[in-house]
Amino acid sequence: MSADSDLTLVNCAVLDVRTGELDHGRSVRVEGGRIREIGDSNAPGHGDRIDVDGRVVMPGLIDAHVHVMASTLKLSSLAHQSSTLLTAKAAPILRDMLMRGFTSVRDAGGADWGLAEAVRTGLFQGPRLFISGKGIAQTGGQGDFRDIEEVALPDYCSHSLGSMTRVADGADAVRAGVREELRRGAHQIKLFAGGGIAGGVPLAYSHFTVEELKAACDEAASAGTYVMAHAYAADSILRAVEAGARTIEHGNLITDVVAEKISGRAYLVPTLSALDGRVRHADELGISPDVRELMVHVVGEGLKAIETCARAGVPVGFGTDLEGIIHPYQMSEFSLRAAVQTPLELVQSATLVNAEILQMEGKLGIVTEDAFADLLILDGNPCDDIAILQDPARLRGIMKDGTLVRRDF
Ligand SMILES: [Zn+2]
Known part of the structure; x- marks a missing residue:
């Protein structure tokens, strides 16, 4: 559970919770428990590269x-x-x-x-x-x-x-x-x-x-x-x-x-x-x-x-x-x-x-650079269908503080 992992999630559809829109083909680089960089999936990553197969990545x-x-x-x-x-x-x-x-x-x-x-x-x-x-x-x-x-x-x-x-x-x-x-x-x-x-x-x-x-x-x-x-x-x-x-x-x-x-x-x-x-x-x-x-x-x-x-x-x-x-x-x-x-x-x-x-704007509840690396990896966009969030079978990954505490993909 330490926050010293250094990894890059690639092939992400990053969910912008402000609009409900997905940004496909993105990579999310995580270091020291924080999101350090959101970039192109093809860019060279750091540490472990974890392919999420185009799944939705949203804030915890x-x-x-x-x-x-x-x-x-x-x-x-x-x-x-x-x-x-x-x-x-x-x-x-x-x-x-x-x-x-x-x-x-x-x-x-x-x-x-x-x-x-x-x-x-x-x-x-x-x-x-x-x-x-x-x-x-x-x-x-x-x-x-x-x-x-x-x-x-x-x-x-x-x-x-x-x-x-x-x-x-x-x-x-x-x-x-x-x-x-x-x-x-x-x-x-x-x-x-x-x-x-x-x-x-x-x-x-x-x-x-x-x-x-x-x-x-x-x-x-x-x-x-x-x-x-x-x-x-x-x-x-x-x-x-x-x-x-x-x-x-x-x-x-x-x-x-x-x-x-x-x-x-x-x-x-x-x-x-x-x-x-x-x-x-x-x-x-x-x-x-x-x-x-x-x-x-x-x-x-x-x-x-x-x-x-x-x-x-x-x-x-x-x-x-x-x-x-x-x-x-x-x-x-x-x-x-x-x-x-x-x-x-x-x-x-x-x-x-x-x-x-929580007075944590920009740190929690959003996938953005410098935010805590608290992320969910889902099959589908819950902004289209809230049931996706409630279905444990479609919640494929959970990251907290930069550590994948659940990985089912
Ligand atoms: Zn109460």
Whole structure:
């Protein structure tokens, strides 16, 4: 997994994700984990020459909302589990994401610096990790995963690796929590700005005072980063963005008015497969018929939210938010969204837009000189037919950091 390979992919049809067009007969020279040169296939290459037989070469995918530590859907149990066992359980979750073609992921709570380092140094195989550390939640809000009977102090969770969140109340405590996550290597800050479905707090609830929201966003901005805010309801979305949040996670119940107001200030990261996956396993998960119905409804609203944001000019990224037994549904996010988006728009969400969200424009999500050599080799152009991306038989090669981690051609 070291990034010292020197090789040239030849006979490539390089996909320009800005246009969906292919550039045939190209070579891509990779050195030190970066794309050094894109040239003519007949030009003399460096190192190993690997013929991809005219296949499509596109940038690796990015998922902007994952929880690699969430090996169970019973989130309240995570804080009480063995740290070593949870880390071991994260390993196959990470590897499976990479093998689906996700070469970068933004973790929305749970993964810590150590896990990112384990991936970076090749101890674990997985996508490069952009971590949030623990998401910041208010007492009794979404993200305060204590069971109702639990009497543990709210800050107990900040000491457990398995806990995906920490609880903070009051602007000073929120500020301290953000600073602590940044100190421990968070790339961005996750904040629970409103209710949800999985956590049992009603969707319409808004969380934190404006002062608390601002404290978090200001601290993140001072450290050169930003807040990703969990919010479903239109009011929660608007409060979070007005306080400075840069990405809205989920956002299913956004309205035209709120979309207009946040346009130019925030991104939407929809995560439809998280609810859709729960619906598929409703019986097994003991989900009651009315909650199941609500989930189906909110997925439908989430599709409308994508259209609403597109109309208002709010860029739409790509996320999934999967946990436990529904981790395997990561690619189903594409088929769900295909109801309202073209294949090109879907590919752009998971590459260009997500690279912007990660503040990695030109480095990730595009095949260009100096970008990270995170590449997929495919039979066919997913900008013509998104199903190509979802078919493991047509995903013939995966390169991360200049190393071919899968080669099937
Ligand atoms: Zn999440």
